[in-house]
Amino acid sequence: xxxxxxxxxxxxxxxxxxxxxxxxxxxxxxxxxxxxxNDAPGNAAYQADLAQIRGDKGFAIEVFGTGSxxxxxxxxxxxxxxxxxxxxxxxxxxRTEGVEEFVRDGxxxxxxxxxxxxxxxxxxxxxxxxxxxxxxxxxxxxxxxALPALGYIKQFEHPDRYLNIFNTSGRTIPITQxxxxxxxxxxxxxxxxxxxxxxVETNLARINEIxxxxxxxxxxxxxxxxxxxxxxxxxxxx
Numbered sequence: 001x002x003x004x005x006x007x008x009x010x011x012x013x014x015x016x017x018x019x020x021x022x023x024x025x026x027x028x029x030x031x032x033x034x035x036x037x038n039d040a041p042g043n044a045a046y047q048a049d050l051a052q053i054r055g056d057k058g059f060a061i062e063v064f065g066t067g068s069x070x071x072x073x074x075x076x077x078x079x080x081x082x083x084x085x086x087x088x089x090x091x092x093x094x095r096t097e098g099v100e101e102f103v104r105d106g107x108x109x110x111x112x113x114x115x116x117x118x119x120x121x122x123x124x125x126x127x128x129x130x131x132x133x134x135x136x137x138x139x140x141x142x143x144x145x146a147l148p149a150l151g152y153i154k155q156f157e158h159p160d161r162y163l164n165i166f167n168t169s170g171r172t173i174p175i176t177q178x179x180x181x182x183x184x185x186x187x188x189x190x191x192x193x194x195x196x197x198x199x200v201e202t203n204l205a206r207i208n209e210i211x212x213x214x215x216x217x218x219x220x221x222x223x224x225x226x227x228x229x230x231x232x233x234x235x236x237x238x
Contacts, residue, residue: 008192009087012122014156015163016082016147017065020126023146024080029053029061029138059135061142077180078135080143081127090119090191119191128183136181147187165189 024030031049036042053060063080126143130136147153149167166188173182 008194009122011155011158012163012189012192013066013082013084015153016124017063018156019153020063020080020082020143020146023142024061024063027138027142029057029059029142030063059132061135061139078128078130078132078139080139081129083125083127085123085125087120087122087192087194090121092119092191120194122189122192124187126185126187128185129180130183131178131180136183140183143185147185163189164191 021030021033025032031046031053033046036046050060050062059078061078061080062076063082065082066084126147128136128139128143130139147165147167151165152162153165155161155163167185168188169186171184173184174180175182
């Protein structure tokens with residue numbers, strides 16, 4: 001039986017990237033790349049608008065995610081770089097032996113499903129690389145708006161769904177040889193699943209009746225709420 005895969009990693013990575021990108025566009029520091037055609041003329045128009053922002057505001061801010069490995073570590077500033085660390089074991093375990101569920105598909109049936117992995121935490125860092133204090137302040141402010149210290153971000157392409165996010169730490173690294181400053185913010189997303197639940201068995205017999213035989217002891221138990229009162233059985237003890 002094939003285990004159904006989830007696109008959790010893609011959803012998380014794209015949601016983080018676009019949360020930052022959309023804030024940069026909102027505050028006027030980056031053109032909206034979704035408005036350009038992905039060809040040579042479209043790229044030329046994007047670069048022209050990027051140059052216009054640099055002329056109007058003094059600088060533009062680019063963001064680089066998991067799909068920009070060739071460009072993300074170039075010393076071109078200001079820039080925001082998202083560095084993923086992948087999935088790590090989370091705090092919630094799962095039952096792998098199967099969980100019974102009621103499923104209505106015309107009639108009520110019972111099936112057993114299971115998950116093949118525990119919940120996972122996704123960890124990543126956001127690097128803000130600048131060479132002027134004003135750039136640093138603007139970039140950090142935008143990151144804090146896009147990725148709250150404790151809160152939620154919208155899933156990319158599913159704005160009615162949310163991902164829980166925590167800012168766990170932050171630090172600053174001066175790159176003195178290049179005259180740059182790198183502010184690093186660490187984040188985690190809690191309790192994500194990498195594979196989907198799948199059906200183990202179906203059309204199981206549903207429990208309709210439970211019968212219990214009661215045996216009366218010669219030494220009746222005491223009342224749990226009031227232990228000074230003795231429970232007397234209505235059935236005579238032989």
